[in-house]
Amino acid sequence: MAGLTLLDVGLVLLALAAAGLLARRVGQSVIPAYLLVGMLVGPHAPTLWGFRPTLVADPETVAVFADLGVVLLLFFVGLELSLDALFEKGRQVLAGGAIDVGVSLPLGFAVGVLLGFDWVASLVLAGVLFNSSTVIVAKLLLELDWIANPESEAILSVVVVEDVATAGYLAVLSAVLLGATDVVALAVDVAVVVALVAAGAVVALRGTRVVERVLDVESGELFVLLALGVAATVAGLGARSGVGAAVAAFLFGAAVGRTTLTDRVEGLLSPSRDLFAALFFAAVGLATDPALITAEAWAVAVAVAVTIPGQFVSGYYAGRQFDLEPRRAFRVGAALAPRGEFALVIAALAASVGTTPVLTERVPAFTVGYVLATSVLGTLVMRHSDRLWAALPWADAA
Amino acid sequence: MPVRETDLPNVGRKYELDLATGGRLSVVIGHDGTRTLYRQPEGGGDAERVAELTGEEARQFGAVLGGAYFQPAESETADVPVGDARIEWFDVDADSPLAGNSVGDSAIRAETGATLLAIQRGADTIANPGAGEVIEAGDVLVTLGTREEQRELAQRVNKDSDA
Numbered sequence: 001m002a003g004l005t006l007l008d009v010g011l012v013l014l015a016l017a018a019a020g021l022l023a024r025r026v027g028q029s030v031i032p033a034y035l036l037v038g039m040l041v042g043p044h045a046p047t048l049w050g051f052r053p054t055l056v057a058d059p060e061t062v063a064v065f066a067d068l069g070v071v072l073l074l075f076f077v078g079l080e081l082s083l084d085a086l087f088e089k090g091r092q093v094l095a096g097g098a099i100d101v102g103v104s105l106p107l108g109f110a111v112g113v114l115l116g117f118d119w120v121a122s123l124v125l126a127g128v129l130f131n132s133s134t135v136i137v138a139k140l141l142l143e144l145d146w147i148a149n150p151e152s153e154a155i156l157s158v159v160v161v162e163d164v165a166t167a168g169y170l171a172v173l174s175a176v177l178l179g180a181t182d183v184v185a186l187a188v189d190v191a192v193v194v195a196l197v198a199a200g201a202v203v204a205l206r207g208t209r210v211v212e213r214v215l216d217v218e219s220g221e222l223f224v225l226l227a228l229g230v231a232a233t234v235a236g237l238g239a240r241s242g243v244g245a246a247v248a249a250f251l252f253g254a255a256v257g258r259t260t261l262t263d264r265v266e267g268l269l270s271p272s273r274d275l276f277a278a279l280f281f282a283a284v285g286l287a288t289d290p291a292l293i294t295a296e297a298w299a300v301a302v303a304v305a306v307t308i309p310g311q312f313v314s315g316y317y318a319g320r321q322f323d324l325e326p327r328r329a330f331r332v333g334a335a336l337a338p339r340g341e342f343a344l345v346i347a348a349l350a351a352s353v354g355t356t357p358v359l360t361e362r363v364p365a366f367t368v369g370y371v372l373a374t375s376v377l378g379t380l381v382m383r384h385s386d387r388l389w390a391a392l393p394w395a396d397a398a
Numbered sequence: 399m400p401v402r403e404t405d406l407p408n409v410g411r412k413y414e415l416d417l418a419t420g421g422r423l424s425v426v427i428g429h430d431g432t433r434t435l436y437r438q439p440e441g442g443g444d445a446e447r448v449a450e451l452t453g454e455e456a457r458q459f460g461a462v463l464g465g466a467y468f469q470p471a472e473s474e475t476a477d478v479p480v481g482d483a484r485i486e487w488f489d490v491d492a493d494s495p496l497a498g499n500s501v502g503d504s505a506i507r508a509e510t511g512a513t514l515l516a517i518q519r520g521a522d523t524i525a526n527p528g529a530g531e532v533i534e535a536g537d538v539l540v541t542l543g544t545r546e547e548q549r550e551l552a553q554r555v556n557k558d559s560d561a
Contacts, residue, residue: 019408076408080407080408081407082407088405103524134408138408138409142409142426142428143432144446145445145446145447146444146445147406147409147412147426147434147436147438147445148412148414148424148426148434148436148438148445149438149444149445152406153404153412154407156406156407156408157407159407159408160407164411201523263429266429266430267430269429270429325442371533397496
């Protein structure tokens with residue numbers, strides 16, 4: 001199948017816009033909407049009334065844009081990582097983050113094992129299942145007017161810890177997936193990656209001046225090109241070196257986050273991030289066969305039934321670390337429920353470098369099903385968390 | 399009361415002020431530049447959104463809150479551009495050389511190039527004042543002229559003014 005025509009691209013973008021508008025209208029995140037559009041116009045599109053709406057027959061044609069989406073998502077994680085702010089409330093953030101990640105990550109691994117996946121696939125699922133969606137959470141905090149409340153500081157801090165944990169996790173995961181079968185060789189691979197990431201982190205922390213000088217151009221247009229160019233190059237080199245594109249992009253973001261350019265990058269690059277992230281979500285949808293999701297429906301149901309209540313518990317205790325009253329700590333649990341972009345990033349990594357059909361087909365299909373379910377359900381529990389709290393038998397109504 | 403500043407990763411920054419009259423006022427400045435104003439009741443209730451302002455609106459309104467905006471009787475801050483020229487307001491103090499002189503004797507146009515559009519006297523506005531009109535202490539002169547001409551005029555209105 002030849003590449004895309006202008007008409008194909010136009011129709012796909014229109015479909016994404018329409019689905020996004022519809023999602024907004026019903027108070028939902030755009031992420032599940034983009035995923036569904038991807039599935040609807042992809043090679044696995046279902047036949048509707050004798051008509052097959054496939055527009056993109058080969059997901060590879062949009063792969064590079066999807067990769068840019070991942071690079072930008074991770075770049076912004078680095079950019080938002082304010083070490084000073086973390087140290088300011090260091091103990092609370094570390095304790096809250098440790099409780100959240102320390103409970104959710106092993107819980108995800110256990111769910112993987114429970115569902116009969118091997119340990120590598122379970123490791124992938126651990127990453128998929130623990131990861132709250134920064135995009136959905138940040139948006140809903142503003143929409144629900146929680147943003148000026150004390151719980152928002154706790155929620156956003158925990159999300160940052162989760163995101164940083166994800167960046168580190170991705171580095172280890174790519175070593176595991178690429179790597180070796182015996183334990184010693186694997187340990188060596190992981191050690192090499194950790195050393196490379198540590199070296200990268202030192203460069204990122206020390207290189208503030210250099211980054212600032214390189215990116216210091218007046219014109220907005222050239223600034224965007226330059227920043228995107230450096231981010232993609234750094235990510236590409238990261239992929240070559242075995243550290244992984246995502247981690248390299250994260251480290252570059254962290255380096256930029258320490259310069260005085262942060263606000264400018266934020267303002268000028270956010271639109272690019274949103275566009276390419278949308279294409280990433282659509283690309284994940286394109287590669288997904290709805291029939292495979294149906295086959296994973298039970299597994300998804302079990303995972304949701306375990307991880308969402310689990311998230312409420314770990315989120316509650318994480319929130320308590322920030323000295324929040326019980327009602328607000330409960331909101332922390334609710335706010336951490338939506339899953340989204342990073343679960344999909346992890347599954348996409350598994351799909352692209354995995355060697356077994358479990359990693360390349362079952363895990364991605366499961367993940368898309370899980371994200372569809374939890375992004376919608378998570379948005380709902382967040383919206384109605386006060387009502388849920390009031391319904392709890394042990395909740396003090398005050 | 400000091401303003402408390404908090405970083406909100408992925409959203410922006412939050413500034414909080416505990417009010418002397420009770421409750422708390424917060425402003426969240428998003429990465430996209432929107433400023434959202436929240437009010438929290440006393441006793442730790444949920445914050446209520448009061449208003450959402452664009453960057454430009456916030457600057458204007460901030461100036462109002464700070465008392466630096468719209469003071470038409472203060473010549474230094476009031477100035478309305480009209481092409482190259484601008485309209486300015488000048489206070490005539492009791493010790494101003496112009497106080498007590500007629501408009502004709504003051505020869506504002508001849509001396510400075512600026513045009514006297516009107517005299518504000520208390521609640522009255524004397525538009526396009528005639529040559530016989532006498533400028534009084536406490537008047538506000540409304541004038542049109544380039545920046546140069548206005549500076550020239552400022553020195554004539556108040557001798558000690560270094561504007």
